[in-house]
Amino acid sequence: MPKANFSRHGMPSQDAAERIKNFGEVALGYSEEMAVEEANRCLQCKNKPCVDGCPVNVRIPEFIKAMREGDFPEAARIMKSTNMLPAICGRVCPQETQCEEKCVYFKRGASVAIGRLERWIADWELDRGVELPQLSELSGKKVAVVGSGPSSLTAAGELARMGHQVTIFEALHRPGGVLTYGIPPFRLPRTVSGAEIANLQKLGVDIVYNFVVGKTATVDEMLADGYDAVFLGTGAGLPQFVGVPGENLAGVYSANEFLTRVNLMKAYAFPEYDTPVKVGDRVAVVGAGNVAMDSARCALRLGAKEVSIVYRRSRTEMPARAEEAEHAEEEGVRFLLLTAPTKMIGNDKGAVCAMECQQMQLGEPDASGRRRPLPMPGSEFTLEADTVVVAIGTSPNPLVPRSTPGLEVSRHGTVVVDPATGATTKKGVWAGGDLVTGAATVISAMGAGRRAAASIDKYLKGEE
Amino acid sequence: MYKILATETLTVNSKLFRVEAPYVARKARPGQFVVVVVDEQGERIPLTVADIDAGAGVITIIVQQVGKTTCQMATLEAGDSLAVVAGPMGLPSHLGNYGTVACLGGGFGMAAMFPIARALKQAGNKIIGIIGARNLDLLIWEDRLRGISDEFYVTTDDGSKGRKGFVTQVLQEKLEAKEKIDLVFGVGPVPMMRAMTRTTLPYGVKTIVSLNPVMIDATGLCGVCRVTVAGETKFACVDGPEFDAHQVDWDQLVARQALFVPEEKLALARFQERIAAQAGAKA
Ligand SMILES: Cc1cc2nc3c(=O)[nH]c(=O)nc-3n(C[C@H](O)[C@H](O)[C@H](O)COP(=O)(O)OP(=O)(O)OC[C@H]3O[C@@H](n4cnc5c(N)ncnc54)[C@H](O)[C@@H]3O)c2cc1C
Ligand code: FES
Numbered sequence: 001m002p003k004a005n006f007s008r009h010g011m012p013s014q015d016a017a018e019r020i021k022n023f024g025e026v027a028l029g030y031s032e033e034m035a036v037e038e039a040n041r042c043l044q045c046k047n048k049p050c051v052d053g054c055p056v057n058v059r060i061p062e063f064i065k066a067m068r069e070g071d072f073p074e075a076a077r078i079m080k081s082t083n084m085l086p087a088i089c090g091r092v093c094p095q096e097t098q099c100e101e102k103c104v105y106f107k108r109g110a111s112v113a114i115g116r117l118e119r120w121i122a123d124w125e126l127d128r129g130v131e132l133p134q135l136s137e138l139s140g141k142k143v144a145v146v147g148s149g150p151s152s153l154t155a156a157g158e159l160a161r162m163g164h165q166v167t168i169f170e171a172l173h174r175p176g177g178v179l180t181y182g183i184p185p186f187r188l189p190r191t192v193s194g195a196e197i198a199n200l201q202k203l204g205v206d207i208v209y210n211f212v213v214g215k216t217a218t219v220d221e222m223l224a225d226g227y228d229a230v231f232l233g234t235g236a237g238l239p240q241f242v243g244v245p246g247e248n249l250a251g252v253y254s255a256n257e258f259l260t261r262v263n264l265m266k267a268y269a270f271p272e273y274d275t276p277v278k279v280g281d282r283v284a285v286v287g288a289g290n291v292a293m294d295s296a297r298c299a300l301r302l303g304a305k306e307v308s309i310v311y312r313r314s315r316t317e318m319p320a321r322a323e324e325a326e327h328a329e330e331e332g333v334r335f336l337l338l339t340a341p342t343k344m345i346g347n348d349k350g351a352v353c354a355m356e357c358q359q360m361q362l363g364e365p366d367a368s369g370r371r372r373p374l375p376m377p378g379s380e381f382t383l384e385a386d387t388v389v390v391a392i393g394t395s396p397n398p399l400v401p402r403s404t405p406g407l408e409v410s411r412h413g414t415v416v417v418d419p420a421t422g423a424t425t426k427k428g429v430w431a432g433g434d435l436v437t438g439a440a441t442v443i444s445a446m447g448a449g450r451r452a453a454a455s456i457d458k459y460l461k462g463e464e
Numbered sequence: 465m466y467k468i469l470a471t472e473t474l475t476v477n478s479k480l481f482r483v484e485a486p487y488v489a490r491k492a493r494p495g496q497f498v499v500v501v502v503d504e505q506g507e508r509i510p511l512t513v514a515d516i517d518a519g520a521g522v523i524t525i526i527v528q529q530v531g532k533t534t535c536q537m538a539t540l541e542a543g544d545s546l547a548v549v550a551g552p553m554g555l556p557s558h559l560g561n562y563g564t565v566a567c568l569g570g571g572f573g574m575a576a577m578f579p580i581a582r583a584l585k586q587a588g589n590k591i592i593g594i595i596g597a598r599n600l601d602l603l604i605w606e607d608r609l610r611g612i613s614d615e616f617y618v619t620t621d622d623g624s625k626g627r628k629g630f631v632t633q634v635l636q637e638k639l640e641a642k643e644k645i646d647l648v649f650g651v652g653p654v655p656m657m658r659a660m661t662r663t664t665l666p667y668g669v670k671t672i673v674s675l676n677p678v679m680i681d682a683t684g685l686c687g688v689c690r691v692t693v694a695g696e697t698k699f700a701c702v703d704g705p706e707f708d709a710h711q712v713d714w715d716q717l718v719a720r721q722a723l724f725v726p727e728e729k730l731a732l733a734r735f736q737e738r739i740a741a742q743a744g745a746k747a
Pocket of ligand 2: 678679680681682683684685686687688689690699700701702
């Protein structure tokens with residue numbers, strides 16, 4: 001048994017004062033020496049609690065063991081046997097509530113930095129040219145995969161590996177879903193996500209862009225056109241609003257609009273790129289998840305003088321990854337906790353100039369298990385804001401469900417599936433990712449894509 | 465890439481493109497639009513599908529040069545390509561038999577009105593076509609609209625063709641004269657559609673307009689296109705673009721459209737400088 005070592009290696013990062021002036025990656029990654037040192041802290045527990053904490057059951061102790069033996073190609077191979085997008089996951093997974101939470105060091109605040117090791121080994125391999133997996137013999141079956149977010153990319157990659165002919169149909173003009181339009185490049189450089197997507201294409205996955213399923217063609221038309229199965233991974237892209245007066249004033253963005261302008265359309269490079277984004281001096285971001293943190297940090301980088309997160313619960317309930325909230329705070333984002341907007345106030349031009357807010361207190365736990373925020377009467381105050389970004393959540397886009405008869409949808413708009421297989425109530429159609437769960441995580445979307453691929457493979461072989 | 469097969473200069477500030485887009489051509493219906501991106505650095509803009517040749521897999525779009533992207537498009541010719549043509553987006557027009565329908569078009573809206581008016585005609589309606597522009601040189605597709613109209617009027621602000629005045633004045637007179645009009649349809653700049661709304665409201669004639677708020681994805685992802693209609697927030701790209709004009713919050717639409725005007729001006733000025741520099745280099 002190796003000796004316990006409680007000193008987790010810190011992550012080298014760009015200095016906060018410097019990084020808020022650029023869109024370059026914040027976390028710079030371990031050196032080889034740091035990575036091996038960190039790998040050496042792993043106790044190689046027999047019962048592997050960390051593996052159970054991972055939604056795709058990455059063989060964590062095994063890849064770490066290979067790393068510390070210096071066999072990096074083997075470490076990468078072990079990683080990729082269950083996770084096709086490790087350079088992405090290493091950067092965006094909420095490890096502290098998954099694998100690292102199950103680490104025996106967790107209680108001492110010193111879990112092995114599994115995510116950082118995952119990232120290191122994935123980057124190591126990307127730098128050297130990725131080893132492509134063995135493809136099965138061609139089956140002659142065609143599968144249409146709708147959307148190109150992490151669940152679709154994973155399903156497509158797995159199905160291609162199994163020998164099926166896969167075509168992805170994406171509504172936008174770039175692949176990646178939230179990885180491309182939502183998560184900013186300072187958290188996920190586009191060279192990294194681009195390389196992982198390009199590797200999937202090397203497996204023979206074809207991508208058709210500008211194809212809006214439900215509009216350009218329906219699922220039934222695709223099935224009639226010769227696709228033997230369809231996987232739906234259209235995500236949860238429909239923005240929700242708070243429902244307070246003034247929310248349609250000019251200068252009030254949904255987080256999706258704000259982030260799409262900045263990340264998909266590269267508004268940070270306006271006028272080099274045509275799409276503009278307008279950020280005032282004082283920005284209020286409503287919500288406290290990853291999406292809110294990303295919006296707040298983009299606003300800082302686009303020149304806002306003061307950026308506030310407005311959140312109706314307290315710090316402990318904040319759904320963002322711990323690292324993102326920490327980074328946001330280091331960069332100077334203000335946190336107005338236990339605060340909820342009640343009204344957006346406009347100027348004479350119909351543009352937002354302030355937000356009326358109310359103080360909250362926490363009551364009994366609600367359906368989500370978190371303590372319910374209750375308004376404190378008479379606590380209203382006005383927050384000046386010339387830009388407001390609403391980041392309080394999203395729900396599935398109804399385009400596909402509404403145009404697909406026979407597809408059962410819950411009252412939340414999510415598609416109903418058999419959780420073990422991802423099969424929907426419509427024959428030949430599977431679904432996974434945020435479309436099924438509502439807004440969740442990259443890794444859970446990937447897990448769903450993988451399960452669906454296995455089930456589709458069986459179906460295509462006539463085993464189901 | 466989506467290939468431009470033919471172009472036609474319609475007026476000093478508008479140009480027609482026939483573009484290869486087989487998926488869109490197969491599905492597009494009157495009232496729908498496409499999202500176009502010109503090149504790698506381009507923005508996503510909505511453009512109405514003005515005509516469809518499903519057999520050939522070709523659609524017609526008409527662009528009025530107002531900002532950087534539309535001016536850049538106007539420099540393209542047959543053989544060039546567009547980076548993105550996605551769609552068809554939005555809901556098709558409701559094409560019932562209403563009786564007599566007044567179809568009003570202004571600016572690029574003259575062309576956008578055409579497929580809808582033609583389909584309404586085919587659905588058995590009597591069509592009163594009314595189109596207008598600042599002067600006669602800016603009229604688009606006058607012949608095509610005249611060809612499908614039972615009654616047809618042209619107005620120009622300066623009187624260089626047809627009646628001097630606005631399209632809404634013709635409409636107003638007909639309503640005053642108690643002529644039978646069961647539905648009014650309009651596509652054009654916001655001031656025109658807003659004036660239509662004011663004109664028909666006192667007569668209680670149902671009025672449908674095709675709104676043109678700023679759009680990005682046009683799939684319901686971003687919400688930039690939201691408009692308030694009958695007190696409810698709607699996403700024009702998926703719930704529209706056609707709405708009951710009497711229920712639209714016009715002030716809000718105008719304010720939201722104005723947000724990026726300074727940036728649009730800047731982008732256009734930069735583009736014009738570049739074109740001027742290129743022309744200078746050639747000369
Ligand atoms: C700003 C932001 C930050 C986030 N940060 C994190 C994080 O740090 N860690 C984490 O784990 N998770 C994070 N998430 C959540 C995570 O990104 C999602 O859970 C995940 O991307 C869901 O994957 P998906 O494949 O289900 O769908 P998506 O990634 O949403 O992809 C769906 C794709 O389908 C396309 N599509 C939609 N409708 C159609 C149609 N009709 N036809 C064709 N294509 C269509 C869309 O254009 C899109 O490309 C974040 C989300 C956001 C918005
Ligand atoms: S244009 Fe983005 S939702 Fe309508």
